[in-house]
Amino acid sequence: MNDSSWQPEPVPAGPAYDAQAGPHTRPMPIVPDAAGRDFDDREARDRGAAAAGGPPFRAETPPQEPMPSPPPPHAPQPQDVPPPPPKKRAGRDLRAAIGVGVGLGAVIFASLLIVKAVFVGVVVVAVVVGLWELTSRLQEKKGIKAPLVPLAVGGAAMIIAGYVRGAEGAWVAMALTALAVLVWRMTEPPEDYLKDVTAGVFAAFYVPFLATFVALLLTADDGPQRVITFLLLTVVSDTGAYAVGWRFGKTKLAPRISPGKTREGLLGAVAFAMAAGALCMEFLIDGGAWWQGLLLGLAVAVSATLGDLGESMIKRDLGIKDMGTLLPGHGGIMDRLDSLLPTAPVVWLLLAAFVGTG
Incomplete structure (x- = not known):
């Protein structure tokens, strides 16, 4: 019909009519939420909040944290950065080492400048202490009983003989010291005799005999x-x-x-x-x-x-x-x-x- 005076029939009131689908569409049921409010109420509330200039309220939707921006493609990752190289450290206390070294040097130079015999005494003391350290460690760690008494007496005799009688005196004192070690060890049980006297002769050569050459240096003008x-x-x-x-x-x-x-x-x-x-x-x-x-x-x-x-x-x-x-x-x-x-x-x-x- 082309009659312009035609007017559509009035829409009947009631929730059973859908303007989009027409009068014959089955209405969707209204499902209330957990608080007893239906979706129409929440939509109306959201529309009211939007009209007032604010964001629609969604109580059940928590606010989202902003996503962090990805790093640049060539930026080094923390696990890719190599750790700094360890600093080199001295194995000992340098201050103590330097202090002790200076002190020993002062004692040695003072003894050399005063009287030669005083320096010989310093060498004898160093030799006897060195023999004590060596024989003590041998007994503690290996159970080797190198006799200290003949070694200490013979070692001191080697140094003094080398200073007084020269190389010949040092050789004689070395031989007598070795013999004293053999005899001294006979006063104990024979078990490990060979091991003990071998270590004793080695100690006599290693410490006092080699130190005798310091006394030989001192005999020159x-x-x-x-x-x-x-x-x-x-x-x-x-x-x-x-x-x-x-x-x-x-x-x-x-x-x-x-x-x-x-x-x-x-x-x-x-x-x-x-x-x-x-x-x-x-x-x-x-x-x-x-x-x-x-x-x-x-x-x-x-x-x-x-x-x-x-x-x-x-x-x-x-x-x-x-x-x-x-x-x-x-x-x-x-x-x-x-x-x-x-x-x-x-x-x-x-x-x-x-x-x-x-």
């Missing part, structure tokens, strides 16, 4: 200067090895014996000792030449390193870190004599060849 050269080169060699090895050391020298020693440290010991040897031979030793000092420094660096490795072998076999605790920052007396003992005969022999024994 310029004896104090020779002893100072011997001590100075050994200390400089150890210092060069420590300084260069700590800063640049990467290649292990003998990892199964002493993991802390490196080939770079050995090169540092050689360089430092050769430089100090040239200066000592030029300015301290009568008739010495700088090139002789280079050879002397090289020999000292090698012998001091071998001596240190030798005592490290002994300590590893015994399962200990230090021979004693008498010297803070250093360990025991034997831990300071390790590089000095094998170096003494080397220095005495080379100085005798270069400038004589007078």
Whole structure:
């Protein structure tokens, strides 16, 4: 029909009519929520809140946290950042070590400058204490009873005989000390006799006999200067090895014996000792030449390193870190004599060849 006066029939009142679907559509049931309100009430409330300018209220929908923005594609992740390299640390208390070293050096130099015999007494005391440390560790860790009394008496006799009678006196005292060790051990049961006397003879050679060459150095006219050269080169060699090895050391020298020693440290010991040897031979030793000092420094660096490795072998076999605790920052007396003992005969022999024994 095209009659413009036609009007649609009035919509009957009631909830059963859907304007979208028409009068024949089955109305959707109104489901109340948990609070007893139906959806029409909540929709009306939401529409009212929107008309007032606020957001629609949804009590059952919690507010959402904003999502964190993803990191840039090339930004390093926390687990990808490598930890800082550990700082190198010295294995001992450097302040205590330096203080004890300076104190020992003052005692040695003072004894050399006062009277030669006083320095011989210092050597005797060091030898006896070193023998006590060595024999004590052998008995504690290995059950080896090297007799200390004949070793201490014979060791002191070796040092004094070497200073008074020279090399011949030192050899005689060494032989008598070995014989005294054999006899002294006979006063105890025969079990482990061979092991005990072998350790005793070894201790007699290792500590007092090698130390006798220090007394032989002192017998020359310029004896104090020779002893100072011997001590100075050994200390400089150890210092060069420590300084260069700590800063640049990467290649292990003998990892199964002493993991802390490196080939770079050995090169540092050689360089430092050769430089100090040239200066000592030029300015301290009568008739010495700088090139002789280079050879002397090289020999000292090698012998001091071998001596240190030798005592490290002994300590590893015994399962200990230090021979004693008498010297803070250093360990025991034997831990300071390790590089000095094998170096003494080397220095005495080379100085005798270069400038004589007078």
